[in-house]
Amino acid sequence: MNQTNDSESPSIGITTEADGWLSITLAGRLDRATVVDVWPKAIEAFGKTSVERVVIDASGVGYCDGSGLGLFAELRRLAAQRGGQAEIVGLAPDLQRLVGIAELSDPTAEELTPMPPPGLVTNVGRAVADILADVKDIVTFTGELTVVLLWAITHPHRIRGRELWAICEKVGVNALPVVCLLGAMVGLIMAFQTAVPLQRYGAVSIIPSIVSIAMIRELSPLITAIILAGRSGSAFAAEIGTMRVTQEIDALQTFGLDPVKFLAIPRVLAGVLMAPLLTIFNIVLGVSAGYLVMANYGYSVRFYINAVTNSVTYVDLLGGVAKTLVLGLVIAAIGCLRGLRTEKGPSAVGDSTTRAVVAGIVLIVIADMIFGVVYFYLGI
Amino acid sequence: MTETMKQTESKPIICVKDFKAAYGGRTVLHDVNFDVQRGEILVIAGGSGCGKSTMLFHMIGLYRPAGGHILIDGDDINAARGRVLNRIRRKFGVAYQSGALFGSLTVLENVRLPMEEFTDLTNDQMDMIALSKLKLVDLEGSAQKLPSELSGGMQKRAALARAVSLDPQIVFLDEPSAGLDPITSAGLDQLIIDLSRMLKTTFVIVTHELPSIFAIADRVVVLDAAVKTIVAVGDPADLRDTSPNPWVRAFFNREAPGAPQETPERSRGR
Secondary structure (H helix, E strand, C coil), X not given: CCCCCCCCCCEEEEEECCCCEEEEEEXXXXXXXXHHHHHHHHHHHHHHCCCCEEEEEEEEEEEECHHHHHHHHHHHHHHHHCCCXXXXXXXXXXXXXXXXXXXXXXXXXXXXXXXXXXXHHHHHHHHHHHHHXXXXXXXXXXXXXXXXXXXXXXXXXXXXXXXXXXXXXXXXXXXXXXXXXHHHHHHHHXXXXXXXXXXXXXXXXXXXXXXXXXXXXXXXXXXXXXXXXHXXXXXXXXXXXXXXXXXXHHHHHXXXXXXXXXXXXXXXXXXXXXXXXXXXXXXXXXXXXXXXXXXXXXXXXXXXXXXXXXXXXXXXHHHHHHHHHHHHHHHHHHHHHXXXXXXXXXXXXXXXXXXXXXXXXXXXXXXXXXXXXXXXXXXX | CCHHHHHHHHCCCEEEEEEXXXXXXXXXXXXXXXXXXXXXXXXXXXXXXXXXHHHHHHHCXXXXXXXXXXXXXXXXXXXXXXXXXXXXXXXXXXXXXCCCCCCCCCHHHHHHHHHXXXXXXXXXXXXXXXXXXXXXXXXXXXXXXXXXXXXXXXXXXXXXXXXXXXXXXXXXXXXXXXXXXXXXXXXXXXXXXXXXXXXXXXXXXXXXXXXXXHHHCCEEEEEECCCCEEEEEECHHHHHHHCCCHHHHXXXXXXXXXXXXXXXXXXXXX
């Protein structure tokens, strides 16, 4: 029976034998806390010699956990690198079996060493491939979405009304407080910031025109769209992404149901319907808040309303609101696309959500720019 | 019974021929050949990572194979597209490992959904049929609950009710007993046997739960990750006792390779 000693700190004895091999004698307890006492000594002793064969006498080892296994594996790897081997002798049967199970079949195998980090060319290539794949995804999805939207327009009775209503409530009604609050604050800040320089020139009376034109034509559609991208676009991506992870989308497909038709239509329609309504609320609150500054200068409500109505036309209002129809569609569509393309893994839904918001905001700005150019040439 | 009907009944309902599956150029399964007879309960078994679920997902047309064919009632599901693929898919129902019930719909609505999309039944008719299906799985009392309000076992039973919603000829089940306690698992096994006998439905079940395999399987197809193909087909008890393949015998006898011959209750003191 081996004489074991598992209650003490481990001890190590190292001898270089005359016939060219290294003898390492280990005793005591080899665990996570104690292995650090003997590991460096064993490796250092091996490094100082040029031997190819190591014999580890472990007859005094009473207990060995994963850390001890790591020491044995490291000695085996070092010996194998010199074309030799490390033998472990004297282990208790249970520990012998444990060491045997954990023995690497080839300690010098190439796949055991970490892959070198990808170089610049690889990284650039991957990034380009990802962008091209994204573009392909967007083009494909745009085609699919166009087809199902045309189907929805020609088959309105097949749209799932209750679900559409519920999503409209989430996208529209639930977003109303934040849309109104931000509209009022932006309108107020704009009036306040323009009042100071305009007062020097005695031009405070044009504040209603500045606030109303800026809010109606540009700011309200943008603010509303960005809120929708942050609130609803991300929610669509997370919701559909989770359905992808939990196989609900696979289930839809095996029922013969088109996930784009089933999931994207109510969300895109809700986005298209709610974005203009929210924008109108944002405009009303933003323009109204501008009056608080004018009131401070002694202007009446009647003056403010007249100045606003004389500055903007129905074309301005329709131009601003029409823009949000497209922005609402883009935000909802990108949220659905990112959700449907969710990969597997614990971070996949988070990644999809982030990408939906980032892509949504970028596309909002691009679409707004295109509208600006088109309106300029149309003279709107 | 006419000669044509007899021939139809004797033909296998699923034929897998020279099937090969690969992910990104890495072969996962190859040379897979087997048939499933009408009304049979066939279990696809094997160790973790052997390609059981991969096989199932190819059989239901979610993935395209790298080679070979899978015929569902004579139609090649992997060659079909669009409406043809959807027509084939209506011949079967699928219950996923996670249940995959639609979280925004009640249990009743989940079971109704395939009927809403593919039948001309009235709302009342759909409700009654869906409730009957829920009664079959002993869930009629949970009809108005959301899936999140159900236990794991109840979700799996609701998924089974949804899978048989359109009374398909074939039902595919992915790990129906996984994560369930032994009593719930046994109840689900009995339910599968009952549905198979009562509705004459063909079941293809992916599992590695040995008690379930022995309880429900008419035949087992055993896949092995080491050789990436089928290593045995047959009655589970026969395979356990007489398979010429030692890995198959070890699998059905629940033996770890190279384990010491000791009792499981041995002392584990350090």
